Amino acid sequence: MSAWRRHFFVFLLSLAVTGCQQAPPSSIVFAIATAPASLHPLLATDAVSERINELLYRPLVEYGPQGEPVPGVVRWRMRDARHYLLFLAGSPAAFSDGSPVVLEDVRQTLLTARDHPASPHASTLRNIREIRLEGGRLVLGLQDPDPRLPEKLHLGVAPAAYLQEDRRLARQPMGSGPFVLLGWNEDGGVRLQRRRDGLHVRFSVVPDPTMRALKLLRGEANLVQNDLPYEMYPLLQDSAAIELAALPGTTFSYLGFNLLDPVTGDRRLRAAIAHAIDREAIVRHLFMGHARPGNTLLLPGHWAAHPALRDYRHDPARARALLEAMGHGPDNPLRLSFKTSTDPFRVRVASVLQAQLKAVGIELEINSNEWGTFFGDIKAGRFQMYSLSWVGVRSTDIFRHVFHSESLPPGGANRGRYHSPAVDRLIDRSGQLSAQQARPLYREIQEQLHRDLVYVPLWHENNLLLARDVRAVSPQEDGSYRFLEQVSLRDD
Amino acid sequence: MQRLFDTALVLFGVVTLVFFLSAVIPGDPVDVMLGEHASSADREALRSAMGLDRPLHIRWADYLSGLLRGDLGTSLVRSRPVADLIAERLPATLSMALAAFVVILLIALPMGLLAAHFKGGPVDRAAAVFALLGQSIPNFWLGPLLVLLFSIRLGWLPVSGNESPAAILLPAITLGTSLAAVSMRMLRASLLEVLSQDYVRTARAKGVSRLKAILWHALPNALLPVVTLLGLQLGALLSGAVITEVVFAWPGIGSLLIDAIRQRDYPLIQGVVLVIAVAYVLINLLTDLLVRRLDPRIAAAEGDRP
Numbered sequence: 001m002s003a004w005r006r007h008f009f010v011f012l013l014s015l016a017v018t019g020c021q022q023a024p025p026s027s028i029v030f031a032i033a034t035a036p037a038s039l040h041p042l043l044a045t046d047a048v049s050e051r052i053n054e055l056l057y058r059p060l061v062e063y064g065p066q067g068e069p070v071p072g073v074v075r076w077r078m079r080d081a082r083h084y085l086l087f088l089a090g091s092p093a094a095f096s097d098g099s100p101v102v103l104e105d106v107r108q109t110l111l112t113a114r115d116h117p118a119s120p121h122a123s124t125l126r127n128i129r130e131i132r133l134e135g136g137r138l139v140l141g142l143q144d145p146d147p148r149l150p151e152k153l154h155l156g157v158a159p160a161a162y163l164q165e166d167r168r169l170a171r172q173p174m175g176s177g178p179f180v181l182l183g184w185n186e187d188g189g190v191r192l193q194r195r196r197d198g199l200h201v202r203f204s205v206v207p208d209p210t211m212r213a214l215k216l217l218r219g220e221a222n223l224v225q226n227d228l229p230y231e232m233y234p235l236l237q238d239s240a241a242i243e244l245a246a247l248p249g250t251t252f253s254y255l256g257f258n259l260l261d262p263v264t265g266d267r268r269l270r271a272a273i274a275h276a277i278d279r280e281a282i283v284r285h286l287f288m289g290h291a292r293p294g295n296t297l298l299l300p301g302h303w304a305a306h307p308a309l310r311d312y313r314h315d316p317a318r319a320r321a322l323l324e325a326m327g328h329g330p331d332n333p334l335r336l337s338f339k340t341s342t343d344p345f346r347v348r349v350a351s352v353l354q355a356q357l358k359a360v361g362i363e364l365e366i367n368s369n370e371w372g373t374f375f376g377d378i379k380a381g382r383f384q385m386y387s388l389s390w391v392g393v394r395s396t397d398i399f400r401h402v403f404h405s406e407s408l409p410p411g412g413a414n415r416g417r418y419h420s421p422a423v424d425r426l427i428d429r430s431g432q433l434s435a436q437q438a439r440p441l442y443r444e445i446q447e448q449l450h451r452d453l454v455y456v457p458l459w460h461e462n463n464l465l466l467a468r469d470v471r472a473v474s475p476q477e478d479g480s481y482r483f484l485e486q487v488s489l490r491d492d
Numbered sequence: 493m494q495r496l497f498d499t500a501l502v503l504f505g506v507v508t509l510v511f512f513l514s515a516v517i518p519g520d521p522v523d524v525m526l527g528e529h530a531s532s533a534d535r536e537a538l539r540s541a542m543g544l545d546r547p548l549h550i551r552w553a554d555y556l557s558g559l560l561r562g563d564l565g566t567s568l569v570r571s572r573p574v575a576d577l578i579a580e581r582l583p584a585t586l587s588m589a590l591a592a593f594v595v596i597l598l599i600a601l602p603m604g605l606l607a608a609h610f611k612g613g614p615v616d617r618a619a620a621v622f623a624l625l626g627q628s629i630p631n632f633w634l635g636p637l638l639v640l641l642f643s644i645r646l647g648w649l650p651v652s653g654n655e656s657p658a659a660i661l662l663p664a665i666t667l668g669t670s671l672a673a674v675s676m677r678m679l680r681a682s683l684l685e686v687l688s689q690d691y692v693r694t695a696r697a698k699g700v701s702r703l704k705a706i707l708w709h710a711l712p713n714a715l716l717p718v719v720t721l722l723g724l725q726l727g728a729l730l731s732g733a734v735i736t737e738v739v740f741a742w743p744g745i746g747s748l749l750i751d752a753i754r755q756r757d758y759p760l761i762q763g764v765v766l767v768i769a770v771a772y773v774l775i776n777l778l779t780d781l782l783v784r785r786l787d788p789r790i791a792a793a794e795g796d797r798p
Contacts, residue, residue, distance in 0.1 A: 037569050037755065045525060117541040118525055122534045167571045186584065186654060187743040188751070206652060206741040207750075210636050215651045218643055372519025372756055379523075410523070410535055 027191075027200030028470060028489060030481070031212045031221035035188025035205045039173040039181065040166060041156025042113045045120050047391065051481045052203065055192060057156025057175030058093055060086075060106060066303040067394045068435065069150040073101055073157050073176065074138075081145035086138040095159055096180040096195065103138050107131055108160035110140070110153075116166075123411075124152050124397070147434045151395050178485045194485070201484055216242060216468055222489075224466045226479065229345065230288045233464060242468050246290060247475045249463035252297050253389040254455035255353075256378070259416045263336065264384045270453040272322035273385075274312035276360040281314075282352055283459055286345075294460040296446045297393050297402070299477060304396045304439060306446040312456070319360040328361060335363045339386040341374045346387065353387075379409035381417060389461070392478040396438070399445055400427050403454060418454045499773050506769040507559065507762065511552050514758045521568045521756040542568055555762070564766070565759035567752075574763035578745060582767070584654060585744030588667065588737070589729035591660050595668025596675055596725060600718075603672075604679030609706055611684060619676060626673025635666045635739040652741040663740040667733050671725045678721050682714040716787050723779025730771040 036049035041057040044050055062072040073093050074086045086106060093101040114125040127149075130141030142149065157176060162169045173181050182191040182200065189203040204221060206212045209228050213236060215221040228236075236242050255273065257264040264270070279293040298305035320329075328334045336357075340350045347368050354364040364385075369377070378386050390398070401407055404427050407414040423445055430441040449455070465475040465483070469490045474483050522535050522544070539545045543554075558565055564574035607619035639662060643651045650659040686692060687710050695709050696702065734746035741747075745764050752760035784790045 035751065038571070043525075117534070117537045119534075120525075170571055185743075186580070187741060187747075204653060204741070205743075207747065208632075208636075208652075208739050208741070211639070211652050211739060211741060214636070214639055214644060215653075218647070218651050220651050220653070371754065372517070375523075376518035376520070 027202055028223065028484075028487065029202045029204050029215075029221045030223040030225075030484075031204050031206045031215050032189065032225075033205075033207055033209070033212070033227050036190060036203075038170040039190070040170040041158050041173070041175060042109065042121065042163075043116065043118050043166065043170070047479070048203075051479070052190060052192075053156050053173070053175075054177070054480055054482055055179040055484060056173045056177045056181060057158060058101075058177050059154050059156050060109065061150050061153040061155075063154065063394050066301055067298070068303050069148075069153070072154075074106060074153075076150055076153075078147070079139075081147075082142045084140040084142070084149055086140065087136065093157075093176040095174050095176050097174060099159065101157060101176050103133055103136070105157055105160045105163075106138055107133060108163045109155055109157045110138075112163045113155050118166075121152075121155065145432060147432065148396070148438070152397065154394075199488070216466055219468060222468050222470045223473070225475065225481075226464055228464075228466075230286065230290060233288060233290070233466070236466055242466055243473070245465045245467065245473050245475050246462045247477055248292060248299065249461050249475075250299050250393050250478045251389050251391045251461040251463075252294055252393065253387065253458040253461065255458065256383075256386050256388060256455055257416050257453075258381060258384050259418055259454070260381070261384050263334070266326060267453055268322045268326050269334070270456060271312065272319040272326075272360065273357065273362070274453060274456045275315040275322070276319040276357050276362065277353060277456070277458075278314040278356055279459060282349065286349060286352060287459070287461070290462040290464055291459040292462075293458070295450060295457045297390055297398055298396075298446075299393075299460060302394075303435060304442040306443045306450075309446060309450050312453075316360050323361050330361060333361050333363050335365065337367060337384045338364045339367050339369070339374060339377060339383045341371050342368050350387065378415050381409075381415070386415075387458070392480075394478065396430070396442060399442070400431065403427065403445070403449060416454060418452070420448065420452065423448050495777065499777065502773055503766070503769055507556070507766055508552070510762050510765045511555060511758075512548070514756075514761050515548055515551075517756075519756045521758065523756075525569060555759075559766075564763040567757050567760045569755045569757045570760075574759050577748065577760060578763055578767055581743055581745045581748045584742060585730065585737075585746065588660060588663055588733070588742055588744060589726065591664035592667040592671070592729050592733070593722075593726055595664050596672040596722065599668065599672035600675035600679060604676040604683065604718075605706065605711070607676065607680040608683035608687065609703065616680075619680070623673040623677050626670050629670070631666050631670065631733070631736050632739055634669065635662065635736060638662050638666060652739075654742060659740075663733075663736050663742050666740070667729065667736045671728070675718060675721055675725065679714065679718045682717050683710055686710040686714045712786070716783060719783055719786065720779055723775055723782070726779075727772040727775035730768075730775060 032048055034046070034048055036044070036052050037046050038044040038049050039053060039056060041053050044053055059072045060074050061069045064070040071089045073089060075089045077085045079085050088101065088103060095101060110125070110128065110131050113119050113121040114128060115122070127143045127146055128140050129143045130139065132139050140149070158169060159174055162174050171184070178196065179192040179194055179201070182193050184190055185202070185204065187205040189205045192201045193199070194201070206215060212221065212224050213228055213232050216224050216236065217239060219241070233244060237244050257270055259265045283289065283291045283293060293311065295309040295311065296306055300307065323329070323334060338350060338353070340346045347366070350366045350368070354366060357364050377383055378388070402413045403418055403423055404412065404414065405419040405424050406412070408417065409415055426441050426445045430438040430445070433441070463475040463477065463479050465473055467473040471488050471490050472486045474486070476482055522538050525538065536545070543551065555565065564578070566572065567574055567577055570577065603619050603622065607616045610616050639651050642649045642662060649662055650656055653659055683706065687706065692705050692709050695705050700709070734750060736742065737744045737746035738750060745767060749761065749764040752764060
């Protein structure tokens with residue numbers, strides 16, 4: 001949606017807010033932008049499917065408040081450096097058909113996640129060479145020692161028999177989570193029922209953000225999370241029936257660079273860009289305050305996050321000086337290509353960055369492309385500079401995935417072709433240590449990345465949840481829908 | 493027979509073009525399915541399992557032979573038969589197309605008649621303004637405007653979706669209004685042309701009123717080009733009004749196509765485009781047959797050919 005159109009609707013929305021009346025619905029309707037592609041707990045990769053699957057399937061291992069692994073369906077014990085023992089966790093879990101979760105289900109879950117050709121977890125679990133039942137426990141034998149294997153076992157458990165039939169499970173999920181599937185909607189959304197009290201939740205697919213806002217306004221939807229133009233939030237809040245709940249989220253936005261390019265490969269340029277950007281102003285005016293400048297991929301509360309990386313403060317004079325040292329000035333401005341998606345908000349952010357960089361003598365040419373084309377270009381290294389976000393980062397595996405020199409696309413996400421033997425060594429070593437031992441190494445990694453400016457860090461975006469006629473709404477920092485376990489319809 | 497051969501040729505061209513275009517657009521279904529964490533070996537394994545590692549011309553030949561057996565293939569991302577996915581969405585597209593078509597008829601026919609009857613008067617000018625607005629207001633704008641009025645302000649109709657029967661009204665009006673503007677102008681122009689012909693003047697000279705002359709003498713002939721246009725419009729409606737479906741969250745084949753393109757789900761893209769092409773070709777065929785029936789001169793002229 002173009003900017004003028006959005007502004008026009010915002011204006012009309014402001015007129016309409018006062019005139020809305022609607023009876024409360026009989027079940028909770030959650031308006032989402034895209035339909036889930038698959039409800040298979042191990043093969044789904046799109047964010048909506050993963051979030052709905054979290055409601056349907058309990059995972060083997062959960063994440064604690066600081067991103068640390070805690071028991072889910074199983075608890076674990078390390079027998080020696082190359083063996084883990086898994087046991088069913090204390091409270092017995094049952095699938096929605098009433099059958100209990102047994103270790104054979106856990107074994108099949110791990111085998112499917114490791115060996116299925118369409119499993120996105122295959123490479124993460126390749127180190128597990130043996131999975132066998134031994135009495136009342138499951139033995140995992142590893143190729144190489146991995147003291148932090150449990151972090152990688154955040155996998156939804158399904159019955160062994162169902163796992164043999166991919167297509168059936170993708171459409172008719174059978175999990176031990178707090179919700180059960182009632183059916184699929186014509187629009188591709190799903191209807192769930194909460195197992196403990198029978199509450200119905202309908203995920204209704206509404207691709208257009210303006211229409212999602214209007215459905216909430218009229219009372220046809222009870223919940224909308226994120227993906228609305230930021231200027232709509234205060235207007236929707238003007239309606240007495242709508243409440244906004246916000247929480248700092250794990251979505252981390254950054255500027256990425258092609259480090260093999262002679263221009264963007266020069267650290268001085270990246271530092272000039274970091275000093276030229278006024279993140280506070282962008283957060284204040286474009287995000288309406290619903291984001292926080294951030295310096296690292298992990299949220300500040302994460303156990304491995306560096307607590308005190310120094311900001312590259314907004315300092316246009318310093319940016320100009322750095323550019324001058326590179327031989328660029330008012331008579332010889334630097335021209336850069338900047339790639340982004342066609343998402344209207346991202347294009348707006350790009351325009352603001354363009355203006356801020358122009359003020360220090362960098363002329364940014366914005367190329368916005370449809371997602372598939374844009375992302376294909378980024379993975380192929382066809383860019384100088386781009387902007388993207390990491391969503392829901394919890395595992396420290398992210399450092400290997402994004403910054404190790406062996407993680408070049410398509411097998412990894414080192415899109416800028418960063419190569420630092422020192423960082424590689426730190427990443428390799430940290431993976432072999434316990435969390436407590438690895439913590440200082442992760443800090444060192446983050447310091448080095450920050451110094452090298454592999455990314456120019458931008459901000460962590462808040463998760464914003466708009467609710468109407470629903471009680472006990474509290475968004476999760478990773479944007480998950482697990483708050484639905486607690487909500488209830490307002491009676492009055 | 494010739495017509496059937498032409499139809500088959502068009503469909504073959506569409507299928508082939510879409511097949512090869514899908515293969516060359518940037519993006520990869522393997523990326524959509526595996527995400528970025530997968531290794532190159534895993535990617536190749538999946539590519540092989542899906543048959544995407546085979547040469548393009550072999551995949552094309554397989555696809556064509558599948559089509560001949562009535563098999564549209566299996567969705568790469570959803571792992572379901574493409575025919576099933578389309579069959580689930582087609583009724584919604586058909587119902588919206590028919591509803592929008594009714595809107596076109598309800599607006600275009602009376603307004604075209606009145607504009608011709610009161611040529612140059614206020615009614616004609618009002619119709620011209622409507623036509624201008626109808627053609628220039630895009631659906632993605634008109635849709636939310638109608639929602640703000642009828643759903644939010646007045647509370648009469650649902651905002652979007654297809655949960656209640658009344659939900660079809662706003663998308664149908666949105667879709668029908670712009671197309672009605674064109675049909676209305678076409679009917680007016682056609683009527684005015686026919687009204688100036690000798691047989692209408694003769695009827696008028698014999699004392700037939702202007703309104704009666706329009707309705708009984710001019711309209712049947714003036715409708716011929718309008719029927720052709722309406723046929724084209726119905727074809728466009730059946731092919732899934734993508735923007736309107738997306739705006740109103742209407743679960744038809746237009747929104748299915750958008751999802752398929754986003755996910756680079758090649759078999760689904762090909763299947764939906766094929767259905768759209770078939771719908772277009774069939775509607776055009778039926779329109780031609782209808783026009784020949786309405787105007788015997790066409791059949792006679794073709795019969796006179798050496």
